[in-house]
Amino acid sequence: MxxxxxxxxxxxxxxxxxxxxxxxxxxxxxxxxxxxxxxxIAVGVIAFTPEGKLLLVKQYRPALKQEIIEIPAGLVDPDEDVEKAAMRELEEETGYRANKMIKVCEYFRSPGLSSSKMFIYMAEDLVKTNQNLDEDEFLEVLEVDVKEIDEILKTPLDGKTLYALSYIKSNLKK
Structure with missing residues (x-):
């Protein structure tokens, strides 16, 4: 064909x-x-605080006219290494730096309409630093107990967050 x-x-x-x-x-x-x-190209990050809390962000999405809960994420700058972008986005949005990133998956976001790609990373060995949001970025950092994932899964989510929460439920010990 x-x-x-x-x-x-x-x-x-x-x-x-x-x-x-x-x-x-x-x-x-x-x-x-x-x-x-x-x-x-975009990146999303699955990250847990040193205390074992899942880091999520709540932010208003104008296209939806509502706030939604998401994993920390953002766009990869032109010529930027994808893993470095994941580290940058995690620290910018949550105020935590990861000393190690492990690629979990990559997928096309909506191949019928777009060539955009999403990479999901697992952050390890987090250190508290400072949040450094972009000028047009307004979000609330949530530290969530893994036991709350089932309730979050009942709310409207974007694809990357749905994947990440499902991955956590399937692959990580509670």
Whole structure:
């Protein structure tokens, strides 16, 4: 099954993503125009305080018009190492520095609409430092007992957090 890529045009770009329209010829010979997001990589971090509390953040998401609970996460800067971005985001958002990161998984966030990729890391050997939020970032750090995961799973979550909480339930001793 072959797709033929005819023409691709950037129709919008900001500091977070670009939107493209591309003309394709499908395997059946039909020509279509496809619109998609491209070229951003994000990281999410599963982290526990030295006391064994799971670090989560609660923040308002304008697209949803509500606050949701998430794992610490953010975008990877151009030419930035993904693991270093995970370390940076964890410290910026929570005020904890990890001395070690272990890659848990990587996945495409929504491959029908986007080429964006998410990497999930497990942070180890955390040290308390200082939170250093971006100028446009407002969030509350939560330190959660693992026993609370089942209740959090009943709330609306984003994909990375759903994956992370499910991973914790399946792989870590309580």
């Amino acid at each position: 072959r797709y033929k890529h005819i023409k691709k045009e950037k129709v919008f770009e900001n500091k977070h993503f670009a939107i493209y329209e591309e003309d394709l010829i499908l395997p059946n010979g039909n020509q279509v125009r496809w619109t998609f997001l491209q070229n951003y």
